[in-house]
Amino acid sequence: MAPRHFLTLLDLSPDELNGVIQRAIELKAMVKRKEIYEPLKNQTLGMIFEKSSTRTRVSFETGMTQFGGHALFLSPRDTQLGRGEPIEDSARVLSRMVDAVMIRTFEHEKVELFAQYSEVPVINALTDMYHPCQLLADVQTYVEHRGSIAGKTVAWIGDGNNMCHSYINAARQFGFKLRAACPEGYDPDQSVLAAAGDCVEIVRDPRAAADEADMVTTDVWASMGQEEEQKIREAAFSGFMVDDAVMASANDDAIFLHCLPAHRGEEVSASVIDGQQSVVWDQAENRLHAQKALLEFLLTN
Numbered sequence: 001m002a003p004r005h006f007l008t009l010l011d012l013s014p015d016e017l018n019g020v021i022q023r024a025i026e027l028k029a030m031v032k033r034k035e036i037y038e039p040l041k042n043q044t045l046g047m048i049f050e051k052s053s054t055r056t057r058v059s060f061e062t063g064m065t066q067f068g069g070h071a072l073f074l075s076p077r078d079t080q081l082g083r084g085e086p087i088e089d090s091a092r093v094l095s096r097m098v099d100a101v102m103i104r105t106f107e108h109e110k111v112e113l114f115a116q117y118s119e120v121p122v123i124n125a126l127t128d129m130y131h132p133c134q135l136l137a138d139v140q141t142y143v144e145h146r147g148s149i150a151g152k153t154v155a156w157i158g159d160g161n162n163m164c165h166s167y168i169n170a171a172r173q174f175g176f177k178l179r180a181a182c183p184e185g186y187d188p189d190q191s192v193l194a195a196a197g198d199c200v201e202i203v204r205d206p207r208a209a210a211d212e213a214d215m216v217t218t219d220v221w222a223s224m225g226q227e228e229e230q231k232i233r234e235a236a237f238s239g240f241m242v243d244d245a246v247m248a249s250a251n252d253d254a255i256f257l258h259c260l261p262a263h264r265g266e267e268v269s270a271s272v273i274d275g276q277q278s279v280v281w282d283q284a285e286n287r288l289h290a291q292k293a294l295l296e297f298l299l300t301n
């Protein structure tokens with residue numbers, strides 16, 4: 001049977017995604033109770049990182065340890081991937097040995113190609129286009145703090161980037177409304193946007209985006225691979241900081257999320273990220289629980 005992959009949020013049905021979120025909440029409670037649960041004993045997750053990571057690496061590696069399995073960190077610097085071995089060949093070889101593969105890379109087409117040739121599930125751990133694992137943690141965090149996200153309004157402030165694209169897909173799959181404030185020239189990909197129809201609205205004013213929102217979220221102005229654009233982007237994004245004025249537009253019980261790493265004084269003020277409405281540390285922790293639920297879904301169902 002062909003393996004299930006998780007390259008975008010559209011690879012799972014809404015019911016399956018909601019099941020993963022509920023399971024993540026249960027798995028989190030089990031960890032807090034110090035319950036040992038090892039459904040992936042003797043199984044190995046290959047982790048290919050072509051970009052830096054703190055949360056993604058630590059959460060997947062720790063998750064595999066907690067599940068009784070093993071995680072293997074593979075960097076292009078010291079594997080043949082970095083010396084030009086074809087993706088197709090790497091996928092065929094790795095998937096004969098490991099039980100699942102997680103990939104963080106640049107072009108989204110690379111994870112698609114890898115998945116095409118892989119005999120085991122492939123998980124997208126961030127590409128230039130999408131970061132679906134982060135959205136599992138984000139939705140889990142919303143649900144834990146405020147209940148179901150269906151029918152709620154989420155404000156995205158900033159770049160129409162990989163995180164924004166995953167929020168657009170999440171709006172479709174989880175049934176919330178996304179209002180995105182992006183500077184002119186930094187809109188999300190048109191095809192991702194068009195496929196989401198009425199779920200998403202693009203505005204130019206961050207306060208208008210946050211108006212009566214239940215959640216406000218943002219991300220860095222220059223993503224990994226765009227470091228040389230930092231100065232140009234600082235100019236383009238001025239006025240797009242999530243600060244107290246933006247949060248004041250949102251509902252009183254709105255929560256603030258950020259996938260991290262964050263730049264205080266750029267996309268978010270210190271007062272917001274370190275303030276009462278911020279749940280970013282729960283959100284970061286939930287990467288562990290949400291990805292464990294995903295691994296269990298992909299490897300034991």
Ligand code: CP
Binds near residue numbers: 054055057
């Ligand atoms: N949010 C996130 O993916 O963090 P890392 O880049 O540290 O993995």
Ligand code: NVA
Binds near residue numbers: 162219220224259260
């Ligand atoms: N948009 C950011 C997310 C980091 C987790 C990046 O791609 O660098």
